[in-house]
Amino acid sequence: MSSVDVRARMNAIGVLKEKFKIILDQIQRGEKPTLVMPKRVLSNTIYDEKNKMLLLGPDVLRRSLIDVNEARKFMQTLLMASIIYEALVNNEYPTIRDLYYRGKHSIGYRDVDGKLVHENTWDEQKESDSVIRDLEVFMNVLREEMLILSKEKGKVVGNLVIKSGDDTIDLSKMGHGAYSIEPTPDLVEFKDVDAEYVLVVEKDAVFQQLHRYGFWRKYRAILVTSAGQPDRATRRFVRRLNEELKLPVYVLTDSDPYGFYIYSVFKIGSITLSYESERLATPSARFIGVSMTDVFGDEVFREVLDEVKEVGGFTKTALGKLKKKKPYLSESERRNYVIKAKQRDIERAVELVGYDVADKCVESSELRSKLKKKEGLTGYPWFRTPNWVRELCIFFKTLNKLEIEAMASKGLKFLADTYIPSKIEGGDWID
Amino acid sequence: MSSVDVRARMNAIGVLKEKFKIILDQIQRGEKPTLVMPKRVLSNTIYDEKNKMLLLGPDVLRRSLIDVNEARKFMQTLLMASIIYEALVNNEYPTIRDLYYRGKHSIGYRDVDGKLVHENTWDEQKESDSVIRDLEVFMNVLREEMLILSKEKGKVVGNLVIKSGDDTIDLSKMGHGAYSIEPTPDLVEFKDVDAEYVLVVEKDAVFQQLHRYGFWRKYRAILVTSAGQPDRATRRFVRRLNEELKLPVYVLTDSDPYGFYIYSVFKIGSITLSYESERLATPSARFIGVSMTDVFGDEVFREVLDEVKEVGGFTKTALGKLKKKKPYLSESERRNYVIKAKQRDIERAVELVGYDVADKCVESSELRSKLKKKEGLTGYPWFRTPNWVRELCIFFKTLNKLEIEAMASKGLKFLADTYIPSKIEGGDWID
Numbered sequence: 001m002s003s004v005d006v007r008a009r010m011n012a013i014g015v016l017k018e019k020f021k022i023i024l025d026q027i028q029r030g031e032k033p034t035l036v037m038p039k040r041v042l043s044n045t046i047y048d049e050k051n052k053m054l055l056l057g058p059d060v061l062r063r064s065l066i067d068v069n070e071a072r073k074f075m076q077t078l079l080m081a082s083i084i085y086e087a088l089v090n091n092e093y094p095t096i097r098d099l100y101y102r103g104k105h106s107i108g109y110r111d112v113d114g115k116l117v118h119e120n121t122w123d124e125q126k127e128s129d130s131v132i133r134d135l136e137v138f139m140n141v142l143r144e145e146m147l148i149l150s151k152e153k154g155k156v157v158g159n160l161v162i163k164s165g166d167d168t169i170d171l172s173k174m175g176h177g178a179y180s181i182e183p184t185p186d187l188v189e190f191k192d193v194d195a196e197y198v199l200v201v202e203k204d205a206v207f208q209q210l211h212r213y214g215f216w217r218k219y220r221a222i223l224v225t226s227a228g229q230p231d232r233a234t235r236r237f238v239r240r241l242n243e244e245l246k247l248p249v250y251v252l253t254d255s256d257p258y259g260f261y262i263y264s265v266f267k268i269g270s271i272t273l274s275y276e277s278e279r280l281a282t283p284s285a286r287f288i289g290v291s292m293t294d295v296f297g298d299e300v301f302r303e304v305l306d307e308v309k310e311v312g313g314f315t316k317t318a319l320g321k322l323k324k325k326k327p328y329l330s331e332s333e334r335r336n337y338v339i340k341a342k343q344r345d346i347e348r349a350v351e352l353v354g355y356d357v358a359d360k361c362v363e364s365s366e367l368r369s370k371l372k373k374k375e376g377l378t379g380y381p382w383f384r385t386p387n388w389v390r391e392l393c394i395f396f397k398t399l400n401k402l403e404i405e406a407m408a409s410k411g412l413k414f415l416a417d418t419y420i421p422s423k424i425e426g427g428d429w430i431d
Numbered sequence: 432m433s434s435v436d437v438r439a440r441m442n443a444i445g446v447l448k449e450k451f452k453i454i455l456d457q458i459q460r461g462e463k464p465t466l467v468m469p470k471r472v473l474s475n476t477i478y479d480e481k482n483k484m485l486l487l488g489p490d491v492l493r494r495s496l497i498d499v500n501e502a503r504k505f506m507q508t509l510l511m512a513s514i515i516y517e518a519l520v521n522n523e524y525p526t527i528r529d530l531y532y533r534g535k536h537s538i539g540y541r542d543v544d545g546k547l548v549h550e551n552t553w554d555e556q557k558e559s560d561s562v563i564r565d566l567e568v569f570m571n572v573l574r575e576e577m578l579i580l581s582k583e584k585g586k587v588v589g590n591l592v593i594k595s596g597d598d599t600i601d602l603s604k605m606g607h608g609a610y611s612i613e614p615t616p617d618l619v620e621f622k623d624v625d626a627e628y629v630l631v632v633e634k635d636a637v638f639q640q641l642h643r644y645g646f647w648r649k650y651r652a653i654l655v656t657s658a659g660q661p662d663r664a665t666r667r668f669v670r671r672l673n674e675e676l677k678l679p680v681y682v683l684t685d686s687d688p689y690g691f692y693i694y695s696v697f698k699i700g701s702i703t704l705s706y707e708s709e710r711l712a713t714p715s716a717r718f719i720g721v722s723m724t725d726v727f728g729d730e731v732f733r734e735v736l737d738e739v740k741e742v743g744g745f746t747k748t749a750l751g752k753l754k755k756k757k758p759y760l761s762e763s764e765r766r767n768y769v770i771k772a773k774q775r776d777i778e779r780a781v782e783l784v785g786y787d788v789a790d791k792c793v794e795s796s797e798l799r800s801k802l803k804k805k806e807g808l809t810g811y812p813w814f815r816t817p818n819w820v821r822e823l824c825i826f827f828k829t830l831n832k833l834e835i836e837a838m839a840s841k842g843l844k845f846l847a848d849t850y851i852p853s854k855i856e857g858g859d860w861i862d
Contacts, residue, residue: 164606175595
């Protein structure tokens with residue numbers, strides 16, 4: 001067992017003991033055992049515009065043993081804390097699925113009429129996962145810091161030397177393979193770096209291509225892939241590269257609402273898990289593409305500028321000030337490469353930017369009336385910027401999307417030596 | 432660019448030129464340009480019992496330019512070959528998605544009535560992928576050998592030193608992370624190994640746990656995960672470990688028909704892609720668990736021995752000779768850990784072992800009559816063995832399944848130091 005793991009265990013054990021001593025103290029003082037923790041609900045989630053972060057607000061909840069409505073949750077919380085504690089002292093590395101199984105059992109008791117009743121500690125993993133999240137918030141510790149493992153998809157290569165466990169690993173010496181990021185990225189030590197930026201690629205296959213092409217060597221980049229929707233470890237790893245090594249982070253995804261969302265998970269986090277974001281998000285992450293304007297230019301947007309101008313309180317000037325954009329694709333390339341958007345793409349886009357933008361930009365009246373039922377959606381604040389309104393308006397107007405692979409099919413050289421460098425050097429990203 | 436890549440390119444270019452010279456020769460001789468290749472269909476797929484392999488049979492198909500029914504496919508094949516050729520000489524690393532985009536365009540021509548008609552080279556990736564498979568069969572070359580990349584989920588750690596690209600990589604020095612297998616595993620060179628076997632774990636999270644626990648160091652294993660359904664590169668990598676380093680391969684999956692199927696993909700391959708299996712499958716791979724008998728013992732099976740005995744031509748003796756098995760789980764552990772099988776688990780199980788076994792073992796008459804519509808399914812030959820009939824019969828009788836995580840929740844020590852070693856040392860696997 002490596003010494004970093006031993007230290008992490010000791011830390012986590014210390015925090016657990018300290019935080020749950022409260023209960024002992026309460027009992028000794030003859031008080032009702034009660035846990036007080038921040039409320040993990042949307043209404044208590046605040047978007048901090050200045051720092052571009054989701055934070056938990058000031059609302060707290062109380063969980064008491066002596067309250068019929070809260071007793072079950074109270075017991076679940078203590079059960080989970082004790083299972084995690086046991087795992088820590090026994091040198092175990094549980095997963096959240098494990099923890100679910102470890103705690104799952106029936107408790108038999110007699111109800112007020114003396115009848116024997118059985119109740120399960122929890123039925124579904126959803127329930128035990130939610131308890132783990134409560135503990136993270138209550139203790140202000142990420143589950144990874146309690147050595148709870150999970151599957152991990154993220155990979156990295158580049159001029160970066162790290163220490164993980166007892167090994168020193170040179171991430172520029174991975175051959176054609178790559179280094180799989182560990183599930184506890186806070187235990188990684190950065191030893192040496194020679195890079196100018198981090199390029200995060202949504203798709204593993206594109207990562208493979210750029211890696212094989214020698215992109216990261218040529219452009220002194222740290223190349224990372226999240227292999228789709230990023231997991232927590234990949235997000236935390238990228239955040240640490242940004243925060244500790246002061247490397248700017250650029251995110252490359254498909255040109256579709258799903259890709260935009262992946263960027264947003266790296267940058268801001270998930271709105272329902274805001275407490276994670278403080279540690280996992282990279283607020284300064286930049287979206288370099290593939291943008292809708294890279295595919296279509298922005299003429300179609302300029303046509304509707306007058307209509308869109310009042311959306312989200314923008315003035316025509318704010319939107320009109322956007323630099324004109326020429327597409328990277330010719331008319332015929334576009335014809336061969338773009339894909340029709342699916343219903344779920346359109347719905348995701350409305351979620352991101354809000355119903356009002358969709359309503360102004362969608363051309364088909366049939367689709368517009370269909371979207372009427374999404375009227376309540378106001379969009380995420382960080383997508384209500386002139387640049388993103390333009391992007392999503394073009395999406396609504398064209399109802400098309402484009403995969404990064406289409407850019408690569410113009411030649412890997414085009415993607416690696418023209419598209420990405422010109423976007424970065426030209427400052428042509430969305431912040 | 433690494434020298435192995437250059438060599439691989441030269442090889443692939445050579446094979447392409449040689450194989451397609453046939454067309455030139457045919458034209459020069461005034462013959463109709465025709466490609467002859469093995470038929471990739473189920474009826475031309477043979478299961479070689481002795482070598483435990485799926486092979487393509489002797490049937491061939493002819494694809495001729497001067498045949499209205501074949502002209503389109505003929506042109507697609509030549510188009511794809513030329514795109515791959517271009518990519519090879521231009522030092523590109525396309526993905527199959529790329530190749531789809533690169534070839535996708537409309538061809539305009541005048542039909543017999545002089546009307547201008549447009550036809551797409553291909554519409555969906557399914558179509559271009561099928562053409563790539565044709566080329567693999569026609570040239571007897573895997574797409575990876577033509578430097579066609581793909582996403583890659585497989586990871587490995589252990590006492591193994593490899594050379595990949597220009598780097599020498601010690602897979603015992605990956606810290607808490609792991610080495611991501613490259614998408615062209617044939618270009619990996621094995622330099623040094625100190626291991627007794629390969630343990631392939633279906634689930635990435637379980638791989639993480641065993642890795643962190645130091646399992647591979649303690650038991651001198653090469654630890655691999657396919658992170659779910661294995662991709663081609665992981666299968667080929669495992670096959671090479673087995674074939675070239677003479678290491679026995681053990682596969683650890685969930686105890687459910689899906690897990691059994693993952694094992695079968697490693698061992699035999701996919702019945703519809705039999706041509707790959709010759710290179711990607713590991714016929715000697717052993718299933719160490721989690722087996723149904725590990726969970727339930729085999730008493731429930733012995734109860735129905737008389738009814739099952741004639742299934743698949745087994746005698747009662749053959750089935751009765753199976754060693755008695757005691758479960759690894761107690762009654763109460765079982766109660767907390769097993770999960771109810773879903774409809775799709777049951778259907779997958781019928782696919783694997785055949786309708787007749789299901790019919791004898793399922794207890795509920797309602798379910799039995801529901802399964803009647805699967806009567807045509809005769810099962811895969813490699814699942815029609817006494818051991819697998821017992822496994823799947825127990826599945827049908829209990830309609831329960833179990834995840835590896837449930838085994839780990841008895842303690843990682845139990846999984847790592849008791850379950851896996853006792854299965855391997857005791858020879859308690861299915862071959």
